Amino acid sequence: MYDAIVVGARCAGASTALLLARAGHRVLVLDRGRPGTDKLSTLYIHQPGVARLAKWDVLDAIKKSGCQPLDRPTYQVADIHLTGPAPEADGNRAAYGPRRFVLDPILADAAAESGADVRFGATALGLLTEGERVTGLRYRDSDGVVRSENTPLVIGADGMRSSIAKLVGAQEYAVHQKLTCAYYSYWSGVPAGFEQYQRPGHWVGVIPTNDDRILVAAYFLQREFDRIKGAAQEHYLDNIRQTTPTLFERLQAGEQVERMYGTGDQLNFLRTAAGPGWALVGDSGHHKDSLTARGITDAFLQAELLAECVGPKEGGPSTDDALKRYLTTRDSILLSNYKSTLSVARLEVTEERLRMLRVIQESPELTERYFAAAAGIIAPEDFYTEELLPLAS
Numbered sequence: 001m002y003d004a005i006v007v008g009a010r011c012a013g014a015s016t017a018l019l020l021a022r023a024g025h026r027v028l029v030l031d032r033g034r035p036g037t038d039k040l041s042t043l044y045i046h047q048p049g050v051a052r053l054a055k056w057d058v059l060d061a062i063k064k065s066g067c068q069p070l071d072r073p074t075y076q077v078a079d080i081h082l083t084g085p086a087p088e089a090d091g092n093r094a095a096y097g098p099r100r101f102v103l104d105p106i107l108a109d110a111a112a113e114s115g116a117d118v119r120f121g122a123t124a125l126g127l128l129t130e131g132e133r134v135t136g137l138r139y140r141d142s143d144g145v146v147r148s149e150n151t152p153l154v155i156g157a158d159g160m161r162s163s164i165a166k167l168v169g170a171q172e173y174a175v176h177q178k179l180t181c182a183y184y185s186y187w188s189g190v191p192a193g194f195e196q197y198q199r200p201g202h203w204v205g206v207i208p209t210n211d212d213r214i215l216v217a218a219y220f221l222q223r224e225f226d227r228i229k230g231a232a233q234e235h236y237l238d239n240i241r242q243t244t245p246t247l248f249e250r251l252q253a254g255e256q257v258e259r260m261y262g263t264g265d266q267l268n269f270l271r272t273a274a275g276p277g278w279a280l281v282g283d284s285g286h287h288k289d290s291l292t293a294r295g296i297t298d299a300f301l302q303a304e305l306l307a308e309c310v311g312p313k314e315g316g317p318s319t320d321d322a323l324k325r326y327l328t329t330r331d332s333i334l335l336s337n338y339k340s341t342l343s344v345a346r347l348e349v350t351e352e353r354l355r356m357l358r359v360i361q362e363s364p365e366l367t368e369r370y371f372a373a374a375a376g377i378i379a380p381e382d383f384y385t386e387e388l389l390p391l392a393s
């Protein structure tokens with residue numbers, strides 16, 4: 001019998017499986033997709049996420065894939081231009097933006113090498129239950145055969161529309177209306193770093209990735225989605241041109257090498273993290289606007305927390321105790337950055353914010369702390385303190 005069955009083999013599921021397998025547990029991982037496929041994402045992994053990849057011995061594989069270290073962020077809005085060395089998390093100063101068909105298979109392979117039984121083309125269909133308790137999973141394997149497995153722990157790592165969350169009836173809370181919509185594409189022949197640009201209601205981000213390509217993303221307010229989606233390419237270029245004419249000029253010297261990708265469907269919620277015999281990690285348990293690029297890093301933090309709660313196979317706590325701890329502690333690692341995402345994704349540029357950014361711009365120390373707060377290295381409330389806020393008034 002498996003000690004845990006994980007549904008979903010991308011950044012949340014594969015990393016949870018990797019950690020549980022390394023702690024001695026027998027783990028089955030199922031994903032209905034094929035290995036090595038792409039998915040909607042602007043790819044950016046903040047330093048705390050990179051620190052987890054280093055700790056799990058998979059960072060070297062990501063570096064070898066050819067995506068460059070992003071160690072000098074820039075952010076421009078109005079007359080303000082913040083730049084400086086990237087902040088450090090556990091000795092890691094660089095962020096990375098690996099393609100998802102690079103990152104996710106590296107994690108799934110590392111889970112398999114750690115002893116997890118990773119199977120693609122396998123779809124979770126339903127739960128086995130005894131009363132309120134989840135006791136196993138019914139799934140269709142890659143040959144179309146429907147199978148059942150008993151297990152004391154089913155982990156939903158199956159994304160924002162999680163069927164495991166639905167099946168267990170996980171409650172949604174801290175729900176917020178959708179805030180932005182995003183379009184992006186890939187360019188080659190354009191020298192760039194990790195760059196962010198803002199004007200009221202608009203945001204542009206640049207993330208260098210594999211194969212000497214850069215991802216250029218344009219964000220709009222959610223209420224613009226219906227207007228934009230019919231002519232996404234045109235609105236995308238127009239957003240870049242108006243938000244950052246210098247980047248637009250740089251792009252003219254390069255080439256757009258892939259189609260447009262985009263979505264107006266970015267929900268904001270938390271779901272109950274765990275119950276008897278089940279837990280949720282990654283987007284299945286918490287989804288938010290992608291503007292602050294926190295989904296992958298948050299998936300790693302949740303995977304790490306759940307694995308810590310479950311503990312080692314020999315001498316660890318009971319599954320019930322582990323899940324109670326995960327249930328009661330998970331939000332403490334997510335809430336403050338969730339609040340800050342909801343605030344940033346409003347895409348407001350207030351005079352008060354500009355005054356504060358002008359103060360920050362004058363100080364390399366404050367600039368580094370600004371980027372550390374954006375990366376989730378320090379809590380936003382520890383940066384926007386009572387000392388800083390009056391300086392802007």
Ligand SMILES: Cc1cc2nc3c(=O)[nH]c(=O)nc-3n(C[C@H](O)[C@H](O)[C@H](O)COP(=O)(O)OP(=O)(O)OC[C@H]3O[C@@H](n4cnc5c(N)ncnc54)[C@H](O)[C@@H]3O)c2cc1C
Pocket residue numbers: 007008009010011012013030031032033039040041042043044045046122123124125157158159160163182262263266281282283284290292293294295296297298299
């Ligand atoms: C436009 C956009 C840009 C983004 N940019 C960033 C960014 O720059 N940085 C960042 O950190 N995050 C970003 N994110 C968020 C990030 O992509 C997600 O947070 C992350 O992919 C969540 O990983 P996950 O493993 O929880 O879920 P997913 O990546 O959604 O994986 C879920 C897996 O579950 C599988 N699955 C689903 N149902 C079943 C089933 N019934 N049976 C078997 N398998 C199943 C699916 O096949 C899938 O492989 C972005 C998101 C969007 C939409």
